[in-house]
Amino acid sequence: MIEVENLCKFYGSVAAIRDVSFHVEKGEILGFLGPNGAGKTTTMRILTGYFPATSGTARVAGFDVFNQLDEVRKRIGYLPENVPLYTDMSVDSYLDFAAQIKGISGRDRKQAVNKVVSDCGLETMRHRLIKKLSKGYRQRVGLAQALVNDPEVLILDEPTVGLDPKQIKEIRSLVKDLSGRRTVILSTHILPEVSMTCNRVVIIHQGRIIAADTLANLTQQNATNTEILATVRGDVDRVENIVRAIPGVRNVARDTEKSNGRSDQGQVLRVGLPTEPDLRGKVARAITDSGAELIDLRSREITLEDVFIRSISAENARESDSAEGMVISESSHVEVPRQ
Amino acid sequence: MKAFLAIFKREVKQYFTSPIAYVVLVIFSFLSAWFYAIGFLFQFSEYCEQYPMIQMQMQQNPMMMNQNFPVPNFTDLIIPGYFGTLSIVLIFLVPLLTMRAISEEKRQGTIELLYTYPLSDLQVVLAKYMASMVVFTLMALLVVFYLMIPDFFSKEGGVVAWKPASSAILGFYLFGAACIAIGFIFSALTENQIVSAALTFTLLLFMWVVGWAAQGDNIPEQWKKVAEAVSLTNRSSDLYKGLVHLSDIVFYLCVMVGSLFITMRSLESHRWRA
Numbered sequence: 001m002i003e004v005e006n007l008c009k010f011y012g013s014v015a016a017i018r019d020v021s022f023h024v025e026k027g028e029i030l031g032f033l034g035p036n037g038a039g040k041t042t043t044m045r046i047l048t049g050y051f052p053a054t055s056g057t058a059r060v061a062g063f064d065v066f067n068q069l070d071e072v073r074k075r076i077g078y079l080p081e082n083v084p085l086y087t088d089m090s091v092d093s094y095l096d097f098a099a100q101i102k103g104i105s106g107r108d109r110k111q112a113v114n115k116v117v118s119d120c121g122l123e124t125m126r127h128r129l130i131k132k133l134s135k136g137y138r139q140r141v142g143l144a145q146a147l148v149n150d151p152e153v154l155i156l157d158e159p160t161v162g163l164d165p166k167q168i169k170e171i172r173s174l175v176k177d178l179s180g181r182r183t184v185i186l187s188t189h190i191l192p193e194v195s196m197t198c199n200r201v202v203i204i205h206q207g208r209i210i211a212a213d214t215l216a217n218l219t220q221q222n223a224t225n226t227e228i229l230a231t232v233r234g235d236v237d238r239v240e241n242i243v244r245a246i247p248g249v250r251n252v253a254r255d256t257e258k259s260n261g262r263s264d265q266g267q268v269l270r271v272g273l274p275t276e277p278d279l280r281g282k283v284a285r286a287i288t289d290s291g292a293e294l295i296d297l298r299s300r301e302i303t304l305e306d307v308f309i310r311s312i313s314a315e316n317a318r319e320s321d322s323a324e325g326m327v328i329s330e331s332s333h334v335e336v337p338r339q
Numbered sequence: 340m341k342a343f344l345a346i347f348k349r350e351v352k353q354y355f356t357s358p359i360a361y362v363v364l365v366i367f368s369f370l371s372a373w374f375y376a377i378g379f380l381f382q383f384s385e386y387c388e389q390y391p392m393i394q395m396q397m398q399q400n401p402m403m404m405n406q407n408f409p410v411p412n413f414t415d416l417i418i419p420g421y422f423g424t425l426s427i428v429l430i431f432l433v434p435l436l437t438m439r440a441i442s443e444e445k446r447q448g449t450i451e452l453l454y455t456y457p458l459s460d461l462q463v464v465l466a467k468y469m470a471s472m473v474v475f476t477l478m479a480l481l482v483v484f485y486l487m488i489p490d491f492f493s494k495e496g497g498v499v500a501w502k503p504a505s506s507a508i509l510g511f512y513l514f515g516a517a518c519i520a521i522g523f524i525f526s527a528l529t530e531n532q533i534v535s536a537a538l539t540f541t542l543l544l545f546m547w548v549v550g551w552a553a554q555g556d557n558i559p560e561q562w563k564k565v566a567e568a569v570s571l572t573n574r575s576s577d578l579y580k581g582l583v584h585l586s587d588i589v590f591y592l593c594v595m596v597g598s599l600f601i602t603m604r605s606l607e608s609h610r611w612r613a
């Protein structure tokens with residue numbers, strides 16, 4: 001449904017994205033994951049025809065985003081990053097405007113607006129001015145605007161950024177429900193968001209795609225190590241030594257950041273373990289047998305950082321293999337000469 | 340076409356839900372009524388009263404025949420000056436009318452959606468321009484209404500000769516249309532309404548005062564010609580007198596189309612400037 005090949009975009013002489021290629025199948029929800037400044041917005045703006053790429057090609061629903069832009073635009077619903085809306089319009093009149101501008105006429109328009117209003121849970125807000133809405137509801141209006149022409153492709157740029165946890169949850173489930181048969185690209189810099197809403201994830205970092213896979217694969221890939229966090233109350237030094245002595249345990253360290261400096265609440269130990277065999281039970285027993293109290297034991301959540309580090313090191317390993325030991329620097333904004 | 344209508348409707352509504360259109364209309368109706376009353380009640384009626392005396396003097400003193408003392412005729416005496424004054428009023432009001440047209444979309448970021456909807460930049464610019472022209476048309480209609488008033492009250496009617504008067508109205512409309520188009524250029528150049536208004540005002544003001552050079556003494560002929568050519572206000576003086584030259588009409592249309600073209604280009608520029 002969406003085919004992106006070797007996209008590059010230069011702002012002046014600085015490359016915002018380089019050689020970005022990925023595919024999205026019909027009906028898939030793709031998480032476009034990357035930290036701020038990675039090039040997510042840039043890529044999405046190229047797909048929506050906001051501006052052209054410097055080089056490379058992109059096709060949406062079979063139409064080229066450079067030569068058949070109008071066909072592409074008719075099939076895309078786009079929610080830009082900061083949800084720009086006409087704040088002095090009411091929800092109803094704004095959505096009617098959006099529907100009309102997308103070429104829906106007469107009775108169809110009323111129906112289309114009614115549908116997105118109820119789909120996005122905006123019934124009670126219909127007559128309210130957009131500037132009087134909370135951020136969560138504005139996001140819904142933005143979504144409704146994107147959906148009003150029932151597009152095949154939905155492009156959502158960080159739809160949950162700046163919302164409170166309740167609103168985030170609501171928007172995520174809304175996106176999931178509304179995606180239906182649509183093809184969706186959703187950008188985010190929050191890893192768990194991807195696992196909650198997306199089938200597949202493309203990770204972009206410093207303008208390059210560094211991984212594209214299912215989330216399960218990504219979080220397991222090369223994962224021979226895991227780490228657990230054990231909160232222990234008692235003689236922590238002794239516990240540390242005992243745990244370190246367990247065969248198979250890679251390393252033990254005290255996490256002073258998480259321990260927040262109060263010994264009566266216990267200290268956090270970070271224990272590095274191999275994924276196979278599973279030593280978690282052994283570690284737990286060793287701690288309690290030592291006489292100390294084990295207050296909490298959990299696996300450390302895999303963060304975006306971990307995935308990055310893994311993907312980048314995998315990438316580097318691949319590249320240095322092919323380049324026969326050449327050192328690939330990881331400096332961020334490599335100046336690329338103007339073409 | 341639907342996209343055009345959508346934007347046009349939204350913009351017109353926008354004008355009348357914000358205070359801008361009302362402020363402009365109120366200021367304009369006050370000033371235009373004021374200058375009309377001055378012209379009509381004082382200048383014209385005074386001249387009418389004095390005219391018999393002047394006539395007598397002219398018969399006694401043939402030297403006076405060479406001077407210009409026309410028969411008191413409202414259309415010839417008052418309309419050119421009145422419309423000239425209205426043009427100056429427009430120079431002050433048009434920046435208010437156009438300042439937010441495109442700059443506000445840039446500031447709020449809503450332009451990003453316009454750029455990604457299935458519509459062309461031409462549609463965006465024209466729809467917004469037409470919406471501004473709606474407000475201006477109301478202003479022009481008000482002036483037409485003023486011109487109709489004397490005929491209501493005079494028994495014989497025919498105070499205003501409509502043929503030269505319509506030429507003046509045409510000139511006023513073209514002048515306003517050109518000013519608004521110029522305002523659009525600056526509205527597209529910046530995302531700050533104040534900057535947009537200030538730049539529009541500066542350019543319009545310049546295109547007015549540059550015309551003074553065309554009348555001034557001790558100014559070289561070529562300079563006068565240039566001043567005459569670029570002055571936005573001098574161009575309408577003949578139209579206000581009831582003299583229709585195609586060249587004047589074409590001048591205003593060129594300014595209008597040219598300005599809208601530049602506006603469109605500057606909208607497009609984000610694609611390659613980014």
Ligand SMILES: Nc1ncnc2c1ncn2[C@@H]1O[C@H](COP(=O)(O)OP(=O)(O)O)[C@@H](O)[C@H]1O
Nearest residue numbers: 011016034035036037038039040041042043613
């Ligand atoms: N208009 C611009 N001019 C110059 N550089 C830009 C512009 N927009 C974005 N960039 C740069 O391009 C890179 C990618 O930005 P962006 O696509 O917005 O990242 P993301 O959406 O992932 O946060 C960033 O380094 C950013 O600073």
Ligand SMILES: [Mg+2]
Nearest residue numbers: 040041042081
């Ligand atoms: Mg972004």
